[in-house]
Amino acid sequence: MPDVHVVGGGVAGLVLARRLARGGADVVVHEASDRLGGTVAAHEIAGIVMDAGAESFATRGGTVSALIDELGLAGDLVRPEPVSAWLQPARGDAAPLPATALLGIPGDPRAEDVVAIVGRAGAEEAVARDASRMPADDPLLAPGARLGPLVRARHGDAVLDLLVAPVVHGVHSLHPDDVPLERVHPRLRAALAETGSLSGAMSALRAAAPPGSVVAGLRGGVHRLVSALADDLAAHGGDIRLRSSVDVPALERLAGAGGGTVVVAAPDVLPASAPPRRIDLVTLVVDQPELDAAPRGSGLLVAAGAPVGARALTHATAKWAWLADAAGGSHVLRLSYDDLPEDPVASARADAAALLGVALPVPEGTAHVTWFRPAAAIAPAGITVVGETAAGSGLAGIIAHAEAAASALAAK
Helix, strand or coil: CCEEEEEECCCHHHHHHHHHHHHHCEEEEEEECCCCCCCCCEEEEEEEEECCCCCCCCCCCCCCCCCHHHCCHHHHHECCCCCCCCCCCCCCCCCCCCCCEECCCCCCCCCCCHHHHHHHHHHHHHHHCCCCCCCCCCCCHHHCCEEEHHHHHCCCCCHHHHHHHHHHHHHHHCCHHHCCCHCCCEEEHHHHHHHCCHHHHHHHHHHHHHCCEEEEECCCCHHHHHHHHHHHHCCCCCCCEEEECCHHEEEEEEEECCCCCEEEECCCCCEECCCEEEEEEEEEEEEEEHHCCCCCCCCCEEEECCCCCCCCCEEEHHHCCCHHHHHCCEEEEEEEEECCCHHHHHHHHHHHHHHHHHCCCCCCEEEEEEECCCCEEEECCCCECCHHHCCCHHHHHHHHHHHHHHHHHCCC
């Protein structure tokens, strides 16, 4: 009998299975679909192979970079081009995201790039609210505390609604009221305790960050991680079974057969604490030389109430040099939607033109994919859970959590 059954062949399941197999465990991965990777996937549009889901990862902690090095892909680690991201407010013109902000939370509320978004009154309110020192036992910092109430109390509604909320939604697909403080930065509580203010904490965390971009990618696409993980798992004796569906009764049978360990790495196996959130991504490949100048940098996050349906736009060929080379002069634009338009491609073309301020021709190619972001899983005793249902969104957190879970299982 196998030592470990991993249910789900997404990145988390593959990371955990690979780590255990490299340690000598007999591991089987059960994947219900006909492919591995989950939301880390590829598609081809107008002859260009690119990411269909995640296209970057946070560099904080170095976990993903270390894995990439182990997999022999370190030479293909790439940083985004040094162009800024922008924010489209509910009213008025788009503006570059503030340089001193972390997840949109400003280190200097009076900085002109902050004032351009929240207004002078909003900036002054943030300074006034954050002037008093936070007590160490402030309920805003209690276990389980969320980001929204903290920003609202220390910086006010203008900073929260006009700046932080659209940035957090673009990164985590959540409102700040639903984001735990730990997801913002692992040292946020410590920085707040040390500095006594939210602005001070943001400044300290940014100053302590290593130089360079906070995100990175892979030449050719982040989806290359999947095949590299699968190949290394197989090389160490792992058994990958596609179209192998496992439900709760099957989980119980696996857990009771031969004393093997069962790990759930799929979002739709265990009961969930809430319904999944749907996200639709529409990608356009267009030939428009006016986009060569990247008029909105690497793209825009869109505040609620803005006169477009998209919640974010990534100018992918402005962000990634490898993709610009592959596109041969065309431009790749990727737009995300919470609410699917009746005609996704037509709406994406119109929204992109409005956000970028450039008329767009008929696209050379398009794609529309739908992903579901699961809520936390409700796991029975004795079942280890990895992946987005346990670690939240973001490859860095998911991979770090899977590596930690593998270490804990190996120690047993």
